Amino acid sequence: MAGLRVRRNFWDLQDEYDKGNKKPLDTLIRAFKGIYELSPDNPNSFFFLAGLHGEPFRGAGWGNASWWGGYCNHGNVLFPTWHRAYCFALESALQSIHGCKDVTLPYWNEIEKNTQERGIPGAFLKKKWTFEDGGVIDNPLYSYKFQQKITDNLPSSRDDADYSKGDGYVTCRYPYSGLVGPADKEKTDAHNAEINKLGDDKVNQILNENVKSWLLHTDVDGQKGRGGVLQKYFSCLEAPNYTVFSNTTSATQWNEDHFNEGLPTSATVSPRLVQHVVPLESPHNDIHVSIGGFEYGDGHFDGKYPGANGDMGENDTAAFDPVFFFHHCFIDAMFWQWQKEHGKTKQLDIIPQYPGTNSVDSQGPTPGTPGGTWLTLDTPLDPFQLPGTTKTMKSKDVIDIETRLGYTYSPIKGLPRKTPSAAAPDAAAPGAATPDASRANLVRISGINRGIIPGSFVLSTWTTTENGEERLVGFHSTLSRWHVQGCANCQTHLRVKTFVPLYGLSKDQASKVTVKLHTRDDPKGSTAREGGKPIPYVVGHLLGKE
Template sequence: MSATLRVRRSIQDLQDEYNNGNKKPLEDVMRAWKGIKELPPDDPRSFFVLGGYHGEPFRGAGWGNSQYWGGYCNHGNILFPTWHRVYLVKLEEALRSIPGCADVTLPFWDETSTASTTNGIPSALTQKDFVLDGQTIPNPLRSFVFPRGIVDHLSPIPDADYSKPEGYETVRYPLSGLVGTDADKAATAAHNAQFPNYDTNVGLLNDNVRNWLSETVIVDGKPVGGGHVKDKYTACLNAPNYTVFSNTTSAAQWFDDHGQRIVPIESPHNSIHLAVGGFDLPKIFDASPIDGANGDMGENDTAGLDPIFFFHHCFVDRVFWLWQKKNGFTDKLEIIPQYPGTNSVDSQGPTPGTAANSWLTLESPLDPFKLTERGKERPYTSQDCINIETQLGYTYGPGSLDPHALLAAAASAAGSGRTISVRGLNRARIRGSFLISAFANVDGQRQHIGTEAVLSRWHVDGCANCQTHIEGRAAISTQSLGVAAARITADDIEVQVRTRDGLLGSGPQTRAMASLTAAPGKKPFKVELR
């Protein structure tokens, strides 16, 4: 390894060093984050600008144009890992531009570590205050106060607005940050009044994250599976090619074509967004769920404006690099031409700078990020960021999911059990992100088999191109049931779609939910056991 490589370390390691007396590494990270958050909102290095590239405030052709997704982020297509990789580099460059922070690197939240599965989110990302240079300051990593308001210009639905005002502070589970209309403000105020204690709220957040990471299924009184998100991260290391590793759209098509369930890196990534942003993992009996939580990490529109987004994506990028090393793709990536997930309108609309209905390749621009070569600027492409060490000058320090130690575990996690296929769900009128969960009646007991998190935008119907790729799908393995999986039939399966407006097809419904409800006696989606 070159001595010149900058090393991205686990935030837990920095936190442990701090507690053992070596305070400078974590203090420098805090100082850098404080610095970019305090830059003027027009400064290209400011957190407001960088965080806003992901979704709101909508830029470029995305502003008010329903032909475009809005923000620059890529989801549901092959550019998902590479676009976010360059995004992290640009954020890291901004951190290093702050005086005294030239050696700072972006740490990763090691989400599958024992510390995370036991304790939840590292406290450096959640503690209320931090002592820096002898002064107690608000922890720069726990939230962000908007220096300007953001306006949702893409809302065609009356009384449904995702705008947020100047001075708004980002929130996480169990709180709500939905404040776009008077009705939303009132509902959010009433909801948040139930959770007045910051430390108690952090405890609820950590409980929720632990559940998402390590839920265990009990059959015959014994744990037989689980590790919901942790197992997904492990399983994605076995994806056979970059196309299906990279995104949910391609992986869903691979299942149709080959009958092989592949876990793409985008799947566990989505789950953590929703765990932090506002969905608790469905319980076997739905005991005491916290409804009404609408944290910023849970929607594409504002996810990038919560600092934890970048520590989460740093881990996702690390898993991407581990997959590359494990499978021999450190210097090249291969794309299946014209496969689902390789078009600019797959799952979301095209991003600004990308023409509608165009084929995506490793040469597609990763707007808005620019690379300077021989004194000239050009857009980054995926070809510029395949090898993080030789092309981008960084690598990752120790952490969980080491590919050499986990080859056998990865193979086991991929599994060969049957799969519950859910398809035909019309997501056009679902506000924001949602969950597709599968349950089974196993020997007279209802068991939660698994949940697929769908990270979406608050107004999918504000994107015209999204309407042509509107199907919500999931492929949920029965492997978590162990040997009991062989005993279940299609009649034992129950699928539940949980949205911001409640369970699909049950209870009081908003107009949006009512539009999804099928005719009496007919399910609003198709379920198969394959």
């Protein structure tokens, strides 16, 4: 790794700081302070860079909900590569600040012991930052104060669907609310006033407990972590090819291609039984909503703070919360880990015309991209340019981070121990078999129309124990945008389908699961329905194809 910039584990910086070596973290804070103070129209400013992800919208999506007005890619094969280029741009901006040329963007390791036990690193939870020389500033990792307003120009049938943010707005996390449009401000002010009464230490505890609960969901058998975000991160590394690893749309189709109704019998338990695919985007979504306002504690979605609406919880303003970039740096580290384990550090393959490879899949086309465009490794990663050139980056430019981008990652602590795998199967023939039948039972949930749900939402699966206790089995979160109901170009892709593993359930329990829908309007959740009827779901398993 000689000559490479090393992106370190944020927890290592935090621990060094706590033990007296304050310079590395102090320098990172100075770099963020520097880009916060740049003019909003400066391409290296935090406002400019954070605004590339979602709001302030541009292009066709500025005032037309039929298009996505942000540049970010979600629900398609560009999700990992676009966000890799995004983190690279943010890191380059940090290095432009005087005295910070050697700064690298650390990753918040979301699977290691520190996160499991403590939640979010303490540096993100302080309102003020005290440098080693005694200087005190508003902590740029705690929140960002808008330097100018962003205006929601999208029409909506909902009276309360104005998600503008005024000059001086300060980003927030669970359990606070950041909805400050005309119809929401009074309710938000009252909600936040009640949260403030709890005190900073209690508020931070509430946030950390929520993140840990999402991460370490305890299944029906009492196994901590199985079925939660931690297990999803482990499972995504087993995805057999880049297409299904990269995004939720492609992974859902792969699982559908292999789905067989009914629980496996002795006749079907064979090496052809395969585990469902978990894409990298899935645990990514869960961490977003855990910080952005969906409460999950003690095995239940309790809804103790129903007014919580943090910025990380929707794509519109998520990138304005500084923790966004440390979260996505970890997503990129896991992407690189998958590449190393599957022999894909030099080349990636996309299954042509597979679901998740079109610009209308999931979110709708980004600015400058026509509807119906097939996405490839040569699709521009707008608006990012290759260093020192005016050429737009493409996915093929960011595959090899060490040779092409000049950085690498310190080893990720907490990864499951296993023998490094050989190269993945050919991308055109996805599906690596495993004889582990117990991990293949799952429930297929379909019928949810996200076009009528403003913002992000969660689907949860439940069973009833012998003593009549309702127990959470698993969950699936959809990180969405506030105005998805207007996306005419992606209407055919608004029907949500997902597969939730039934870890720890007997055949009898698996056949009697129920499904709940948790929305911003109903965070505690109720039986998922459409047209007055419970949405359809089917219990089954996955088989490899001949």
